[in-house]
Amino acid sequence: MAAPVLIDIDQIKSVLPGIDAVSAIEEGFVAYSQGKVDVPPVGEMIFDDPPGDVHIKYGAIIGDDYYTIKLASGFQNNPSLGIPRIQGMMLLFSQKTGESVAILLDGGHLTNVRTAAAGAVVSKYMAPKNVHRIGVFGSGVQGQMQVEYMKGIVDCKDIIAWGRSDESMAAYKSAMEAQGYTVETTRDAEAIASSCNMIITSTPSKEPLLTADQIRPGTHITAMGSDTPEKVELDPQILANADVLVVDSIPQSKSRGEIAKATEAGAIAEGAATELGVVIQDPSKGRTSDGQTTIADLTGVAVQDIQISKAVYKAVSA
Amino acid sequence: MAAPVLIDIDQIKSVLPGIDAVSAIEEGFVAYSQGKVDVPPVGEMIFDDPPGDVHIKYGAIIGDDYYTIKLASGFQNNPSLGIPRIQGMMLLFSQKTGESVAILLDGGHLTNVRTAAAGAVVSKYMAPKNVHRIGVFGSGVQGQMQVEYMKGIVDCKDIIAWGRSDESMAAYKSAMEAQGYTVETTRDAEAIASSCNMIITSTPSKEPLLTADQIRPGTHITAMGSDTPEKVELDPQILANADVLVVDSIPQSKSRGEIAKATEAGAIAEGAATELGVVIQDPSKGRTSDGQTTIADLTGVAVQDIQISKAVYKAVSA
Numbered sequence: 001m002a003a004p005v006l007i008d009i010d011q012i013k014s015v016l017p018g019i020d021a022v023s024a025i026e027e028g029f030v031a032y033s034q035g036k037v038d039v040p041p042v043g044e045m046i047f048d049d050p051p052g053d054v055h056i057k058y059g060a061i062i063g064d065d066y067y068t069i070k071l072a073s074g075f076q077n078n079p080s081l082g083i084p085r086i087q088g089m090m091l092l093f094s095q096k097t098g099e100s101v102a103i104l105l106d107g108g109h110l111t112n113v114r115t116a117a118a119g120a121v122v123s124k125y126m127a128p129k130n131v132h133r134i135g136v137f138g139s140g141v142q143g144q145m146q147v148e149y150m151k152g153i154v155d156c157k158d159i160i161a162w163g164r165s166d167e168s169m170a171a172y173k174s175a176m177e178a179q180g181y182t183v184e185t186t187r188d189a190e191a192i193a194s195s196c197n198m199i200i201t202s203t204p205s206k207e208p209l210l211t212a213d214q215i216r217p218g219t220h221i222t223a224m225g226s227d228t229p230e231k232v233e234l235d236p237q238i239l240a241n242a243d244v245l246v247v248d249s250i251p252q253s254k255s256r257g258e259i260a261k262a263t264e265a266g267a268i269a270e271g272a273a274t275e276l277g278v279v280i281q282d283p284s285k286g287r288t289s290d291g292q293t294t295i296a297d298l299t300g301v302a303v304q305d306i307q308i309s310k311a312v313y314k315a316v317s318a
Numbered sequence: 319m320a321a322p323v324l325i326d327i328d329q330i331k332s333v334l335p336g337i338d339a340v341s342a343i344e345e346g347f348v349a350y351s352q353g354k355v356d357v358p359p360v361g362e363m364i365f366d367d368p369p370g371d372v373h374i375k376y377g378a379i380i381g382d383d384y385y386t387i388k389l390a391s392g393f394q395n396n397p398s399l400g401i402p403r404i405q406g407m408m409l410l411f412s413q414k415t416g417e418s419v420a421i422l423l424d425g426g427h428l429t430n431v432r433t434a435a436a437g438a439v440v441s442k443y444m445a446p447k448n449v450h451r452i453g454v455f456g457s458g459v460q461g462q463m464q465v466e467y468m469k470g471i472v473d474c475k476d477i478i479a480w481g482r483s484d485e486s487m488a489a490y491k492s493a494m495e496a497q498g499y500t501v502e503t504t505r506d507a508e509a510i511a512s513s514c515n516m517i518i519t520s521t522p523s524k525e526p527l528l529t530a531d532q533i534r535p536g537t538h539i540t541a542m543g544s545d546t547p548e549k550v551e552l553d554p555q556i557l558a559n560a561d562v563l564v565v566d567s568i569p570q571s572k573s574r575g576e577i578a579k580a581t582e583a584g585a586i587a588e589g590a591a592t593e594l595g596v597v598i599q600d601p602s603k604g605r606t607s608d609g610q611t612t613i614a615d616l617t618g619v620a621v622q623d624i625q626i627s628k629a630v631y632k633a634v635s636a
Contacts, residue, residue, distance in 0.1 A: 006324060008321065038363060040361060040362065043358060043361045043374060045358055045378065045385060047380075047413055051413065051414060051415075052416055054385065054411070054416060056361060056374055056387065058361065058374065059363070060363065060365070062365075067365075069374065071387060071409065071411075071418075073416030074416070075414070075416045077415075078416070081415065087411075087415070087417055087418065089418060091389065093372070093391070093405075096393070097369075097393050097396050097401050097405070098369075098370055098392070098393045098405040099401065099405055100389075100405065100407060100423070103421065105418070
């Protein structure tokens, strides 16, 4: 066996600025919605109290050169040991021979990148023409990266952010201001809903953060925090009132995310949402006027891992 | 993330002679039969005509230091490209933090080792006291390694081997004679059954190789070739006539291997077999006299991968 290329986090971070992650993820969603992606069920192993859980996500674009296996874990006690909670790597193999091509020791960073890039793809097809203020729920990594990856698509520098604590909001404000954004922080959801026509929710909330009466017509919401059957960020009535509902994966939206919750609550009908890859192919299924209220619900699909791991490998070996 | 240790095939082969693989696998089977091993369903991805299939096998001994993920594939056309058909690696992670500890680039070799070591564990509890001749069906890697790993447990140097072709039998004979064995080759199953009281079947056969009337009382058979629902090496009546039936995994034996076929054919009752880990703990459930006919049916369990990957990692980092 030819030895795989071992790519560490420093190499990954050094090539990322030169990679068009948004286009790579966009192409991935199209292939996914065209039925060209094999995504087997996620493998899982859970270690009890305290440790954590392990996920194995894998798949391939049929006929492509490679397939990707992502090994990721979250161990709650790690931070108290000085170790990141999230651990992870992506492995790239040849679809022609099964040979190991590359091992990307990204420590979970590429999952953040591909998730932020998916948000950017959504913005491209669903953001209002003139975003006057961006509202961000969640002061974590995605709260930052979702905005950063939108650069060049949504050119608004004015942010109002909601965080769990004063400390997390202060950290968010200083990180984003260092990048040239103007940042106000708040614990008042209404302050966000009333001043923003683009809202990102990126929290692990199990209760809705926003209610239907707060949302102004013409607003776009990208909800990417909810990725399990328990989590929810939006009141089901918000989805019921929306003009356009988009999801990254119709099959996944049946069991997790905002669409699942709203369908379960009877607020929307099954089949009410369009898949992102379909909207990319036919943008008339996304936002068509500034007056529309639109919502994208992202739970994350293996094709994003496939696309980002290939792009990084190609950049490193170029 | 601390970088994992990358262990290549040369390092693996250099430490293997110093590892007591048989004891490691034996301990693994005990933990497995005691219900201490978490073995989630195997992950699978299949690439069509010609390419191949990918398997993800993983698991952990609960409370142990590590968990193991094995990524393996078989691509039929590889040999014509000068690439081994089987590709594979084993990855070791901390059960306390999820951190990647070691990546063993074994190319599938450790699967051969742990499979041969399982056969040796079987011999320890089930071989007749005096093995006068070893019969081997299958002239491949396992046909050799099953005999080699028995050294020190079964001290017979006389082999009669059955292979698919004259070439494969000649290759087998010369490889084993170089190790000090006396080897006769044959295409006549009766010649093996009539002269051996220890028989190993290690073929991918889909038809029985042996019939019930050929088997002499007192014979032990280790059947390790059949590991899918289609494969079979022994006539169901051979299992019906046996005094002791042992399997590595009761749950797996319900759908694959000789026990599954014989149960399906109505030749033996459900529950007729004892798990190897149970026999190790209570050898009176294995062979108790030289007159007994005994059969072990091995389909391979993830705990073997866990045990061999840990043993190699410990030897390399010692």
